[in-house]
Amino acid sequence: MGDALAGIAPLRGLRRLAPGSRLVLAAPAGVGGWLARLGVVDAVLPTPGLVPLGPIRGGQIAVDLHGNGPASRGLLTATDPGRLIGFDCPEVGHAGPPWHRDEHEVHRWCRLVSDAGGPCGPEDLRLTDPADRSPGGSSGGVPGGPVVVHPGAAAPARRWPVERWTAVARALAEDGHRVVITGSADEAALTAEVAGSTPGATDAGGALDLDALTDLVRGAALVLSGDTGIAHLATALATPSVVLFGPVPPRWWGPLIDPHLHHVLWHGDPDADSWGDPHGDVVDPRLDAVRTDEVLASAFDLLSHDTGRTTS
Incomplete structure (x- = not known):
C-alpha cells in the first residue's frame, strides 16, 4: 500500500502529460482496484508480479514506476510502446534520467514524470480535497x-x-x-x-x-x-x-x-x-x-x- 500511495503523485502527473488518455495500471488486483475506485487510475491490468504484459497498441505510452532494474524496464520494452518513460537503463538500451538512491520516493517518481512532461509534486499525494x-x-x-x-x-x-x-x-x-x-x-x-x-x-x-x-x-x-x-x-x-x-x-x-x-x-x-x-x-x-x-x-x-x- 505504501508503494501505491507514493505513486499517486506521479500518476496524476501522467494525467497532465496525456490529458484525455485512459490511464491503466498494471498492479496486483487488490491495490490496483482500490486506486481505481479512488479515481486515481481508470482501469487495472491485474498482474501478480513481474510477468509479461503482452503488446501495447501503437502510440501508447508505457511508464515504469516499479523500480530501477532491467527486469521491469525489459518487460515494458518488450511491449513495443510508442513511448517508454523510465529511469536510465543501459541494460535494455533505454536512456532516461539518472536514478538517485538518496532521494525521497515521491520526489524520485515525480522527477521522472515531470522530466517527461507531466508536472507533479508532493501536493498531488492528497486523497482529501x-x-x-x-x-x-x-x-x-x-x-x-x-x-x-x-x-x-x-x-x-x-x-x-x-x-x-x-x-x-x-x-x-x-x-x-x-x-x-x-x-x-x-x-x-x-x-x-x-x-x-x-x-x-x-x-x-x-x-x-x-x-x-x-x-x-x-x-x-x-x-x-x-x-x-x-x-x-x-x-x-x-x-x-x-x-x-x-x-x-x-x-x-x-x-x-x-x-x-x-x-x-x-x-x-x-x-x-x-x-x-x-x-x-x-x-x-x-x-x-x-x-x-x-x-x-x-x-x-x-x-x-x-x-x-x-x-x-
Whole structure:
C-alpha cells in the first residue's frame, strides 16, 4: 500500500502529460482496484508480479514506476510502446534520467514524470480535497474519531516492540480515547495481543479491506504506526499521525505535506548514511531507541491541537 500511495503523485502527473488518455495500471488486483475506485487510475491490468504484459497498441505510452532494474524496464520494452518513460537503463538500451538512491520516493517518481512532461509534486499525494477542510483553513483529526494504532510492519526490522505498542494503546484508552488496533490477517495475533491488554480497544486485525481501512483513517482523530502503508494513507488523507522510523530514514519515506499534522520519530543521524536493512529479521536499533514516552508525548500533542476537521 505504501508503494501505491507514493505513486499517486506521479500518476496524476501522467494525467497532465496525456490529458484525455485512459490511464491503466498494471498492479496486483487488490491495490490496483482500490486506486481505481479512488479515481486515481481508470482501469487495472491485474498482474501478480513481474510477468509479461503482452503488446501495447501503437502510440501508447508505457511508464515504469516499479523500480530501477532491467527486469521491469525489459518487460515494458518488450511491449513495443510508442513511448517508454523510465529511469536510465543501459541494460535494455533505454536512456532516461539518472536514478538517485538518496532521494525521497515521491520526489524520485515525480522527477521522472515531470522530466517527461507531466508536472507533479508532493501536493498531488492528497486523497482529501483541501476545499473540504474546516472553515479555519487548517486540518486536524475528526473530533470524537478513533485513535488508530497499527503495531505491525512487513518485516521485524520495522516493528516496534509489542509491549511498547501495548503501553501506548493502554495510555490512550485510559485517557478516554476510543482505540482501534489495525493490522493484516497475518498480524491477527499481534493485534489481538495489543487489543487484549487495552481496555475497551477494538481489534480490527484482518477485518478491514483497503476501502474500509481508508474510511477508518479518514474518520480518525490520530494514526500511530511504524514506517508502513497506513502512515502514507494518513498523509494522503490529512489525518494526524505519529510515525516511527528505523532502518529507512524519513528523508526517503517520511510525510512531505502538512508537517503540522505529522510527527516523525527517528534516532538515526540525518547527516550520515544512517540506514539499515528494512527487511531485517530483528528490530532496527534506530527504531528500538524510540521511547514510549516520546510516542505518547507526540500523540497527546497532536490530539490537543485538534482543529475540528469535517468529513464528507
